[in-house]
Amino acid sequence: MRSHHNANDLPEQYSQVNTGSADGYAACWNFASGKDGISALSLKRTLEIGSYQTAWAMLHRLRSILVRPDRELLRGKVEVDETYIGGLDPGLPGGRAQGKKVLTCVAVELIEPKGFGRCRMAPVADASAESLLAFVSTNVEPGATVITDAWQSYRGLEKKGYIHDRRSQRAASARGEDPGALLPGVHRIASLAKRWLLGTHQGAVDAAHLPSYLNEFVFRFNRRGSRNRGMLFYRVLELAVAHDPVRYQDLARTKRPKAKRPKPPGKRGLPPSLDRPRQNRPWRQHDSG
Template sequence: MLHRFRCAISNAGHDMLSGHVEVDETVFGGVRHGKRGRGAGGKVLVAVAVELLSPKGFGRCRLQIIPNAETETLKAFIQKHIKAGSTIYTDGLTSYPSATKDEYIHHGTSISGSGKDANEVLPGVHRVAALVKRWLMGTHQGSFEEDHLQAYLDEFVFRFNRRKSAHRGMLFFRLIEQCVAMHPMRFRELVANPKPKNEKQEFAVPSNLRNKAPASLDISVPTHPWRSALP
């Protein structure tokens, strides 16, 4: 049922971000040796966009899995989620100037040349990235598969963008509204890697790990005073 809700969220129409928007990428995945950041092996690259409010604070966000951080990929993400004419703030990645050319006002800042930490240059995207990772590790205990990650990201965006709603019941109403508008989905459409029906996985539980009644509840032992018959 939760995946049905997430599918309804991901298929619903969304207003585009506008105004001043930060854009960056982050990686999802366990701790592994080797290259860090962009291009890290065995991890998932996710694009992040966050509205900046005046004089301070953050507005709505968008999260989307992307295959790489090349110009055409980032351009497609930006055009899909950010309204043309908006001002976009990024780091010094060379893909961004071409990705935002002609349609957006772009301000890029080299992290290494600024003398500041990345979370100081782009506080919005780093705050959202930290929150979603903490949410996945806390609420979901980190038990998600790469094939289902986008669905979890969509759920987080739905929650984050409505975090200041004065009428909490409207969140439930909007979710049900989206579920009603959503086309029916079968189980095999919800799961990323469905197993054939004839493939069963047996789990043998060792005898020493099986649930047993505590010794104090053993009715065959007459020595327990609470088991003695009343006079």
């Protein structure tokens, strides 16, 4: 099926998925039915959509409606840690130093005796107590046991009403244990998210739209046990109908400054091979007479 729709001409009431056309439902089905989702380029080829921008806008409208405002917070035992998401950043010091990569917080429920429940992921401005505690307060229910490493910014969790289980990587190394095994849940989630971004989207995710991609990953991970893909399709449509319209201008807007336009070219002259003084050729003057 071929589409000639423009991303700016979507019906107002269906602006999330362009469900005013068959392509809108087809885009939503391809988005929900695939285990790992679909990239804008693949959607463009599958539905024979006229432009990449239209396919990109369709998918981002779907990503923008995946978070329910009234969704339940994580509860029980919850691991919390940070990771960097992005391309290679040569020369970046270790630890939590700032760079081109995006610092992202990860939280995941632990299920006894073994397994993981729901997860949450979101970029944060920095590794300060203000940023990390705000992420925990937004995503974890007070009274839950929050398991973190020994980073100092987490020390205020008990004052926020959480049971704080601090695990020191340095102490684990001194005991001869593997420091990476202290927080297996968040490390697993971070690894899966990075693999998904590289696999489905080839890592072509900028910082401005990373939250939307993380929302999609969380949506898929939390419903990984669903055997009926049609139910996921129904849930996405249900969320789209309940959500406010999302315009293309809001999706394409970015905080990164635009590159300055180059100055217009000046007066053009002849190339060096032709820019020569006129030679004295009297026979040409005679012929022209």
